[in-house]
Amino acid sequence: MSRLRLPLLSSASTTLRRRRSPRSSYSSGAVITSSSASHHTPPLKLQSPLFLRPLSHSASPSALLSFRRWAESLARSSAADLTFDGGPSSSELIREISWLLQDATSQDGDTFLLRTDLEDLYRLWRQRIEERRPFQYIVGCQHWRDLVLAVSEGVLIPRPETEEIVNLAARVEGLQDGMWADLGTGSGAIAIAIARMLGENGKVVATDLSEMAVEVAQFNVGRYKLENKVEIRQGSWFEPLQDLQGKLSGLVSNPPYIPSSHIHGLQAEVGRHEPSLALDGGENGTDHLLRLCEGSISSLKPGGFFAFETNGDKQSEQIVDFMTTQWSNSFHDIKIEADFAGIKRFVTGFRR
Numbered sequence: 274m275s276r277l278r279l280p281l282l283s284s285a286s287t288t289l290r291r292r293r294s295p296r297s298s299y300s301s302g303a304v305i306t307s308s309s310a311s312h313h314t315p316p317l318k319l320q321s322p323l324f325l326r327p328l329s330h331s332a333s334p335s336a337l338l339s340f341r342r343w344a345e346s347l348a349r350s351s352a353a354d355l356t357f358d359g360g361p362s363s364s365e366l367i368r369e370i371s372w373l374l375q376d377a378t379s380q381d382g383d384t385f386l387l388r389t390d391l392e393d394l395y396r397l398w399r400q401r402i403e404e405r406r407p408f409q410y411i412v413g414c415q416h417w418r419d420l421v422l423a424v425s426e427g428v429l430i431p432r433p434e435t436e437e438i439v440n441l442a443a444r445v446e447g448l449q450d451g452m453w454a455d456l457g458t459g460s461g462a463i464a465i466a467i468a469r470m471l472g473e474n475g476k477v478v479a480t481d482l483s484e485m486a487v488e489v490a491q492f493n494v495g496r497y498k499l500e501n502k503v504e505i506r507q508g509s510w511f512e513p514l515q516d517l518q519g520k521l522s523g524l525v526s527n528p529p530y531i532p533s534s535h536i537h538g539l540q541a542e543v544g545r546h547e548p549s550l551a552l553d554g555g556e557n558g559t560d561h562l563l564r565l566c567e568g569s570i571s572s573l574k575p576g577g578f579f580a581f582e583t584n585g586d587k588q589s590e591q592i593v594d595f596m597t598t599q600w601s602n603s604f605h606d607i608k609i610e611a612d613f614a615g616i617k618r619f620v621t622g623f624r625r
């Protein structure tokens with residue numbers, strides 16, 4: 274991925290930290306690190322991420338500078354309208370302009386080569402401000418752990434707090450060569466990260482109900498050359514895992530967990546653009562979590578590990594209460610684990 278600095282075009286706030294923009298319960302802060310992904314990517318019916326497109330356009334430095342000045346001015350004049358629901362500040366937007374240019378351009382002497390035409394950059398930035406289209410959908414990727422994942426409308430943008438679920442799985446001993454499942458895989462983020470830390474014989478089955486998620490996850494698995502380690506299956510929760518009953522060593526999921534009545538109050542980037550299939554957890558937000566807890570009984574092998582992400586604090590406590598009162602015969606060491614912000618975000622445990 275091109276990380277070329279644009280000396281003529283960089284603003285002082287250009288940074289190598291690249292963060293997501295939607296906030297609310299789904300919040301901030303992924304770090305860029307180098308990616309070992311292949312640039313020879315499998316075909317995607319969706320538009321491929323901007324940074325992977327060919328450099329088939331060009332622009333003069335002055336034309337790009339004009340774009341940058343226009344985009345910054347739009348960001349400054351609109352920021353007050355965006356922050357009322359937790360949207361990005363003007364300095365966050367100005368950082369995004371740098372990232373957009375980094376993904377879209379490469380310098381060749383006095384000319385800049387572009388992966389899309391200048392007109393499209395204007396169009397994309399208008400969408401960012403006027404439609405509140407998430408930055409990750411504009412550039413078609415999200416930086417998450419040490420991965421750069423393709424994302425697209427119809428697929429949840431993976432959140433920084435979810436990175437911790439991979440660390441929780443990594444801490445489990447003795448299950449690294451077994452079969453794992455990531456249910457509701459979305460972009461494939463968790464499945465890919467776990468597959469990379471499993472042993473030689475370890476594998477992940479990643480499932481999703483959404484056709485778009487399945488397609489994007491397959492693309493990301495291919496880009497990281499993990500086809501032999503991650504199998505993508507389409508279907509609802511445990512339905513595609515019939516052949517793995519009682520065989521799973523690990524089961525992880527970040528299911529939809531936002532109470533239905535809270536969806537309309539989400540930051541515009543989230544509520545208007547991210548798929549409700551990925552967000553809506555039913556009346557209390559726990560519909561899918563409870564289904565996952567129940568299904569873990571028949572899917573995990575004895576000693577198998579589970580980790581589920583929740584909406585935090587009270588919801589984690591509800592799930593633990595439920596599991597310890599209803600299913601204490603089936604699970605042990607049921608615990609709550611915090612995310613990097615100290616929120617009680619995950620429920621973990623083991624099958625008896």
Ligand SMILES: C[S@@+](CC[C@H](N)C(=O)[O-])C[C@H]1O[C@@H](n2cnc3c(N)ncnc32)[C@H](O)[C@@H]1O
Pocket residue numbers: 428429430431432435456457458459460461462463480481482483486508509510526527528529530550551552
């Ligand atoms: C909160 S998103 C998580 C996506 C991804 N794991 C991540 O952390 O970025 C929840 C995912 O569950 C999927 N999903 C919703 N209902 C489902 C169902 N009944 N069966 C399987 N997946 C489902 C959604 O399509 C979405 O991709």
